[in-house]
Amino acid sequence: MLKKKKIIALAEKDFEKAWKLSKKTLKEPHHDLQYPRLYYRYGKSHPLYDTIFKLREAYLKLGFDEVVNPVFINEDEVYKQFGPEAPAILDRCFYLAGLPRPDIGIEKDKIKKIKNLKSDADIGKLKEVFREYKLGNIAGDDLVYEISNALDVDDETALRILEIFPEIKKLKPQVSDVTLRSHMTASWFVTLSKIHDKYRLPIKLFSIDRCFRREQREDESHLMTYFSASCVFVDEEVSIDVGKAVAEGILRYFGFSNFKFIPDEKRSKYYIPDTQTEVYAYHPKIKKWIEVATFGLYSPIALAKYNIDKEVMNLGIGVERLAMVLENEKDVRKLVYPQFYGEWKISDRELASMLKIDLYPVTEEGRKLMKKIIEGWKRYKDEPSPCEFKIFSGKFLNKKIVVKAIEPEKNTKLLGPAIENQVYVYDGNIVGVPKKGVKSPLAEKAKKNGINTNISYMDSLAAKVSYKIEELVVSGGDYLKLRTAIARSLSDVNLKLDKVAMKYITKKNKEIDVRGPIFATIECKVKE
Incomplete structure (x- = not known):
């Protein structure tokens, strides 16, 4: 179990080393486990929820307690908080309806x-x-x-x-006077009205949850539902400096440095005049000043309507906004809904994991025979032809068989030069790369910068030969001759690509180039 955990951890950083370690751990790994089809892969998280996770960590480390605020807000609460401005605010709210x-x-x-x-x-x-x-x-x-x-x-x-x-x-649905929360402040007033006199001061709470806004349309900067990472700091006296300190503490956790605090011209009615402040942070990697948060002190008039006799600082961070900065994404739709708006992208490593040997020996004896064939081919591959070499002779699945590698043609070698080609994935292309004398520009780039699948033509063809010999013996046959001359497609070298990968390569106008002279012939005779 300890070795498996090491492999899992290593696979995330270095698949090559993880593969080598897995071969030592498993005596006879199934071909589906060959690199890079390691089943030690973690799932991929969404950047939006990665940001939420880090925001939670940041708030907790600053001593804030997490709460779940109400999502359903009666319109009366909005009138309490906004007064005459409430109808304009409610215009952007979704009302709940029911049959x-x-x-x-x-x-x-x-x-x-x-x-x-x-x-x-x-x-x-x-x-x-x-x-x-x-x-x-x-x-x-x-x-x-x-x-x-x-x-x-x-x-x-x-x-x-x-x-x-x-x-x-x-x-037909009938509309109620209950709305979906359009901003977290609507919930904070309700929550604080119940607990402000039941906790020791200062009260430090945060909530990261969805808000809903009835936008006229969704575009690159507007969604009808978004996440707000909001907090409140409650005490007998609270200054605007508390907002600055909390903002810096949260945002430094994300690598931001240097901050600007600029008065917000929007001036929401539930804040004390001139306390609503926009937070701009400088990120050294992006090298830009980014607006990432807003804070202010709640108006005592609004608080009094909830019988709250404390001072309250509220800070809000748009999670999508922060995630867009961290991911260097300009369209919020692509960030949140990549399945609808994002570009279809499969990494080279993912493509490599979708390529596997097709026919593979089923039995233990078949896998041992596969190794014998590979050993024989490696030993005699450069022998001049015509030639014939015995690869295996003995009992196989309770039958006596003789397996030979042959080449009847004159003035050549037992095997063609492409037999040792390795399969690489590079920039969405699948390429057979020669062991020596790489001439194709694409093959050169693949060998230098691509993902080596650790599958050679020799390995995949030996697997096919061994599988066919298993079929021959089990079916009661007595003779088999297999010859692979020129490789033109994946099937010629006994490789199979997942349909999704094939569709991706076709759509992106990428190449599958495994061409090459192989000229490998195996003969098998079953003796009585």
Whole structure:
């Protein structure tokens, strides 16, 4: 177990070393485990939630306690906080709506239709179900189930009975006076009204959660739902310097240095005039001043409406804004929803993991034979032809077999020069790279900067030969001859690429170039 943990940790940093260590750990690793198809890969996290995680750590290290603030805010709360400005604020809020519970009458014509579906239907029980539904004692998604039980029918029949009542099908949502939180401040007033006199001062709380805003449209800088990383600092006396200190403490955790505090011209009504402040931070990697936070002191007038007799500093950070800076992304839609707006990108390492040997020996003896074939090919590959070499002779799956590597043609070698080609992935291309004498510019770049899959043509073809010999012996055959002359495609070298990878390579106009002369011939005879 300790070795496996080491491999897992190492694989995240150096796949080459992890592969070598895995070969030592596993006596006979299955071909699906060959580099880079290591199953020691962590899932990929979303940058937005990475930022949230770090923000939580930063707040906790500064001594703030985490709370969950209410998401549903009655419009009366908005009027308390904003006064005359409330209608303008509510214009950007989503209101909650729900379907009403109608009075459902069961007239004679409806009773007749019900009796056609269930002759002995107890109409009294059905009325009771509808009455309980109207009172809210039965949930809407349980209505079919309750009708089914009351009338002793299956769900399909219960659904057909329900369709007899058009007043249910024609229900239209009715809007309530409850909104979805459009900014975290709306929740802080509600939360603080319940706890401000129950905790020792200073009270330091933070909440990182979704807010919802009814934007006219979503674009590169606006979404209808976003995350706010907000905090409050409550004490008998709170100065604006507290906001500056908290902002610096949080943002230094992300590598920001040097800060500017500029009065915010927006001047929200729930802040004391001239305390609302924008925070600009300088990030040394990006080398820019970035607006990343806003803070201010809550107005005593707004606080008094909640019977809060303390002073409160509130600071808010737009998580998406911060994540965009950290990821150097200019479009919030691409950051948050890459599956819809982002460019389709598969890394070379991911592509390499989607390439594997196709036919591979199933049995232990087959895998040992594969090694014998590789050893024989390596030993005799440069022998002049015509030539013939015995690779294996002996018992194989309870049969006597003889395996030979042959080359009948004159004035050549046992194997072609491409037999030792290694498969690399570079910039979305899959390339067969010669061991020596690399001539193709793409192959040169792949060998220098690409991902080596550690799959050679020799390995993959030996796997295919061994697999076919297994088939021969099991099926009762007595002779097999396999020859691979020129490689033109992945299948020629017994390689298989995942459909997703193939689609990606085609869409991006990348190449699969595994061409090369192999001229490998294996002959197998089964003896009685």
